[in-house]
Amino acid sequence: MKALIGLLLLVFFDHGVSSVLHSLQYFYTASSGLTTFPEFVAVGMVDGVQMVHYDGNIRRTVLKQDWMEQLTRDYPDYLERSNGLSRGSQQAFKADIGIVKQRFNQTGDTPHCSVHTLTWVAPVRQAFPTKQRWDGNRVYNEQQKNYYTKECVNWLKKYLFYGKSTLQRTEHPRVSLLQRSPSSPVVCHATGFYPDRVVVFWMRDGQELHEQVDPGEVLPNHDGTFQVSVDLNLKAVPQEDWGRYECVVQLKGIKDISTPLDPALIRTNWEGQSGLTIPIIIGLLVLLLAAAAAVVGVLLYKKRNASDKRHKPLGSDTSSENTEGQNPAPEAQPLTTG
Template identity: 40%
Template structure:
């Protein structure tokens, strides 16, 4: 139940790294938690939205997700040793940070008291989480680079760092102590700026060069119409596409519509592709079938995928269940659930940053962590 609650929390929305085609990103997502069945610490890295590596506290070594990622060791044979050491160090720092944050927020009350309302049940029950998005971006046309860090504690913005301005931004009153401390550590700030604007972009450029064929590929999706009940909205669902830069929308009589339309989430699939959906509130009548159609557009592909509204092609709950049974998609192993949680958490953090461009940089990656102070 707790894992499901976390998944619901993470699935707030997506557009992971929705950036211009010439902007490349290297992002690390750290999740430190006290959640049962989740590793104490997970760290995943993405290049242009594609997962390239993973570390977790159960296995304690960095695992590569694609063969081309290993090419980076041609220039630096000790690259993965360094990455693993950094992850272990970050794991220890984040353990300390959770304990510091618990004291900072005075999280010692009992359940369902005035000090611990129902909305804070998970935190008060002793389950706490730190999420960190760190990374850099590189414009391969202008050569511009930038980087930043964004930290969230128990689902709330805490503090962030902008590399170009070397500015710490306290997003929560309890973070001002941390901001004051880190503002005064010149060596830490310089090391952070050097990492985000030099070391991280250097690694990013190597990954982009090594994985260019994979990262520039195009995969078209399967597009289906779904409906839970005859009175439910009709969902247009596209899955299996790459890259993430895409559009999915409904048209009426040839014109894109927004009324009675609800956009779904863009989520990562286990194979590195993506899925998204869009709902339309409509009564499926012969007249509506003549008027409405769902359209999918993918960056770099000139021809649209168009699916006409057709009652005969809509998959109902029963037909969806039949397909799931046929594919034996009945159980999901815990490790896959963990990966899904991390991937979606990454998506949510990315959107949080995008929605706050006036305050935070668009991308974020990794230097040695520093405790948030007691």
């Protein structure tokens, strides 16, 4: 039997007058019967960046960012406290696995808390007994409210302070227009930006388009930056009207990036292939010339060999195949009479 349950703790914080929304997230995951996965894992993230990780197999917290080293030097009990909380959660979740198996036939959801009313919400009927039990524990709920509304917010501010060079940096996006084929949508692709709160949209005649567009989700890059694409369908739009369109990328702290829908700016697969045409043609010409030279060489060799046979002295051996081409005879001298 296998079971997997998880708990997400999420706190948002509006960072003063900058109106930038920051988040602190904790993911707790417990499992049973999975040989390749720890029975308990806890992950802490600030603005989507992982800063701590607890592995139930080694039973300790691992720092995932360099700036967390400085935080733990200023707060020496941080790791000990984090380890203690995670180990306690590991034991609690291990017990919860059995309850989950019974109520959800090995899988399901757990209640989540509404801190404003100090009550718990049961997303499915199997979680209702837990909701009732937790609702009756007023002291525990007050502690949870204080944790979510005060302690988590305070720690989020600390994380933002220590990780400001990483978490509060701004990296400008690189914007490209892409198209796979003449009939494909034109893609406005922005990549390499940070943070991930970017807005990318298409405009026509200065007005944002809500039709003809297919926005994609923001995805992470391997270097910690992000990328996103927004498709524009132009099947019903004649190319002479393309000048009415533009892609706009907005990221807080930088000037809007506007890219007009200009065919000269679009990177396409077929252009990439035609761009390789000249080198390919040159390569083919070189090969053809080499082949032609080889053919000419063979013909000249055969012609010369035939001439040699016609002028070869009487009695010479002309039938040996084993020596042909291996020990070429010196150039034949004209026959003389004496």
